[in-house]
Ligand SMILES: Cc1ncc(COP(=O)(O)O)c(C=O)c1O
């Protein structure tokens with residue numbers, strides 16, 4: 001399986017190279033040259049399998065010969081062994097034909113663990129084989145960072161630097177990143193918002209001298225392996241509701257567009273998905289763009305669903321690449337316009353996007369009201385991100401088609417907002433019960449590329 005860049009001019013790579021490379025050298029994001037498909041019989045055969053076996057069958061064609069079947073199976077098993085639910089991604093019914101996919105039973109209580117626990121294993125296996133050492137840089141609005149630190153802490157051939165926006169993640173999220181004591185992980189609190197942090201990470205990848213000197217690697221959804229691992233739960237949940245005989249739809253609380261793009265890949269692989277619904281909080285550029293075709297960011301406003309406080313949505317580039325008929329030149333031009341402030345999506349591409357995606361927005365007050373209402377009606381305590389999804393799903397869903405809304409994080413990651421909305425302060429699970437007593441280790445840093453690069457050079461092992 002070969003991987004190509006959304007901007008059309010970077011080297012074509014295999015799976016392992018793509019995973020270790022991160023951002024393509026032309027600034028684009030890697031995607032498989034062709035998207036493999038599963039027959040209806042192959043999809044039906046997933047029914048009743050373990051999550052791990054489903055993951056193996058879905059991801060195998062993308063990985064091709066980068067890992068042997070036995071090795072890949074073993075790494076998948078290790079990745080999900082630390083989840084505290086036998087189903088890994090259980091489905092709960094909220095209302096007739098409306099289901100919640102709980103994606104927060106991994107070690108850091110967010111959907112990021114599904115991919116990050118796996119790529120931690122894949123990186124380790126690949127680096128042990130090659131004897132290489134890498135420096136991972138990541139940007140986070142709260143959940144990617146904690147999942148990455150958990151997956152890579154203590155590894156001898158990896159240093160991890162996570163840039164998070166100072167003062168704009170929840171206290172639980174911050175402590176998850178700042179309390180691990182392993183010396184190979186570093187939490188950097190950057191002045192700015194998530195878009196600032198992600199821009200600096202991309203700047204570091206585009207600084208080739210620095211990139212090559214430190215052996216830069218990425219674990220944001222820049223990395224296709226991240227997105228791939230998220231395809232699996234679209235299959236497992238849809239099959240448990242009757243796919244491939246029955247169509248389903250998904251609503252996905254969305255920010256950087258990685259999770260919903262995984263749903264798009266599942267659809268392209270043959271899973272009968274009717275609609276993919278983009279649910280945004282008040283940082284609603286994706287919803288506005290889907291409605292009017294204009295992608296002009298106007299700054300991030302902090303919300304009670306901070307992980308989705310994003311206006312420069314990285315993986316939207318992958319969706320645009322598909323909507324523009326995989327024309328890398330067209331995407332490169334849009335991204336150049338983006339540097340100058342924003343871009344307009346062509347009518348043809350907008351129509352192509354609308355064939356797959358719907359979109360909606362949920363205000364702060366609606367998020368709070370949804371947490372309260374869903375607790376009363378179903379007993380389910382949502383986190384604010386899941387609540388954004390449920391509200392938008394309720395508004396847009398076709399009652400005849402099962403709707404699966406993704407519950408992307410555990411409510412205990414956002415205790416203040418959840419308590420204010422519901423009157424219940426959700427408790428952290430036992431393995432995190434002493435989180436507030438652990439010592440924090442964090443570096444405050446200004447938004448200055450040279451200073452960030454210098455700090456990484458100084459701190460990384462060699
Ligand atoms: C809890 C939570 N929900 C939703 C999202 C949005 O997902 P994506 O960035 O893949 O669109 C994020 C951030 O990625 C998140 O951490």
Ligand SMILES: N[C@@H](CCOP(=O)(O)O)C(=O)O
Pocket residue numbers: 139140141142143144145219220221222255256258307308314
């Ligand atoms: N919400 C994310 C933002 C980064 O997204 P990613 O999927 O590109 O890693 C977070 O929690 O950090």
